[in-house]
Amino acid sequence: MANKFPFIKSVALILQTVWYLQLLFLFALIVVSLLIVIDSPVVDRYKLKGFRVQFQRIDLDKSVQNSTVYFSNGEARLHDKKTNDKFIFYRIFSVFVDAFLYTLIVLWLKKIFKSLETGNFFIRENGIYIKKIAYAVIGISLLPPLIDYFINLQLVDALKIEGVIFKARLSFDFRSLFLALLIFVIAKVFIKGAEIKEENDLTI
Amino acid sequence: MPIITNLDVMLAKRKMSLTELSERIGITMANLSILKKGKAKAIRFSTLEAICEVLECQPGDILSFVKDEKNHEYY
Numbered sequence: 001m002a003n004k005f006p007f008i009k010s011v012a013l014i015l016q017t018v019w020y021l022q023l024l025f026l027f028a029l030i031v032v033s034l035l036i037v038i039d040s041p042v043v044d045r046y047k048l049k050g051f052r053v054q055f056q057r058i059d060l061d062k063s064v065q066n067s068t069v070y071f072s073n074g075e076a077r078l079h080d081k082k083t084n085d086k087f088i089f090y091r092i093f094s095v096f097v098d099a100f101l102y103t104l105i106v107l108w109l110k111k112i113f114k115s116l117e118t119g120n121f122f123i124r125e126n127g128i129y130i131k132k133i134a135y136a137v138i139g140i141s142l143l144p145p146l147i148d149y150f151i152n153l154q155l156v157d158a159l160k161i162e163g164v165i166f167k168a169r170l171s172f173d174f175r176s177l178f179l180a181l182l183i184f185v186i187a188k189v190f191i192k193g194a195e196i197k198e199e200n201d202l203t204i
Numbered sequence: 205m206p207i208i209t210n211l212d213v214m215l216a217k218r219k220m221s222l223t224e225l226s227e228r229i230g231i232t233m234a235n236l237s238i239l240k241k242g243k244a245k246a247i248r249f250s251t252l253e254a255i256c257e258v259l260e261c262q263p264g265d266i267l268s269f270v271k272d273e274k275n276h277e278y279y
Contacts, residue, residue, distance in 0.1 A: 202245040204235050 005116075012113040019110055022103045029099055033092050090154070094147040101136045101143075108133050124198070127191035134183035141176030206272045211240045214259050214266055229254040 035043045108129040115121045152168035215222060222240065226233045231251065238244050252263050259266070 199245050202238060202243065204231065204239045204244045204247050204251050 008113060008116045012110070012117055015106060015110045015113055019103075019106050022099070022106050026099055026103060029092075029095065033096075036088060036092065090147060090151045094144055094151070097143050097147065098140065101139045105133050105136045105140075108136075122194055122197050124191055124194045127187050127194050130183060130190055131187035134180050134187055137176055137180035137183060141173050141180060145170065145172050206270055208268050208270050209239055209242055209244075209266060210268060211236075211255075211266055214261055218259050220259070225255070225258060228258045 032043065112121070112126050112129050115123065115126055149168055149170040156166040156168050215225060222236055223233065226236050229251070231254070239247065247267075252266070255266060256263060
């Protein structure tokens with residue numbers, strides 16, 4: 001089977017490499033987080049106080065006075081001496097959630113491709129992995145924006161610029177949500193198909 | 205499962221081995237083993253017909269219904 005489909009074998013190899021890189025990244029993340037927590041001189045905490053803030057939309061009136069600025073995640077980096085240390089931990093938490101979910105997706109994909117290599121792939125377990133991937137994609141599309149929104153809410157309170165009103169905006173990636181829905185449907189169909197196959201196999 | 209296969213009993217009565225039965229009805233040993241152990245989820249009429257023909261018996265001689273006591277003891 002594996003020789004017949006070199007594509008599957010190469011993807012499995014790539015996934016294996018990505019898996020090791022993910023583990024390495026998670027390890028590095030834990031080390032950096034620990035260094036930040038213990039306030040080690042290796043990591044300059046002050047430099048980390050900046051936050052990437054994307055101005056998705058800036059609504060400025062003719063006069064700067066009483067203008068509204070919408071915050072979202074992304075672009076510009078703000079450095080504010082007043083910014084509280086706790087923002088760093090929110091950001092670390094956000095990165096952890098993201099990295100953890102991606103690692104899980106890679107793990108489940110790796111398992112699916114491993115079964116593809118063996119040839120015995122139309123099994124219930126694979127359908128369950130696909131379903132788990134759908135949940136992880138929902139998590140990726142919902143959790144980080146929520147955490148970012150929470151950070152932005154805190155930032156809005158922390159930042160004070162004369163004549164400018166800051167507002168935090170919640171922005172979801174609906175494409176990912178639709179993708180998750182699609183994966184979920186595929187998983188359900190796959191599980192049903194695997195059940196029918198099992199029944200067929202056990203029909204003498 | 206409340207449906208039980210008495211294939212081994214019938215085979216003993218006819219003094220026939222599982223290998224011989226599998227050869228005569230054209231079903232693999234693996235599949236017959238599944239049927240004998242009671243792991244099968246369904247049986248085709250054609251299979252039942254072949255088994256009955258070779259063993260010279262009725263479907264009722266091979267299959268029997270026994271009430272599953274475990275599922276009913278709390279009712």
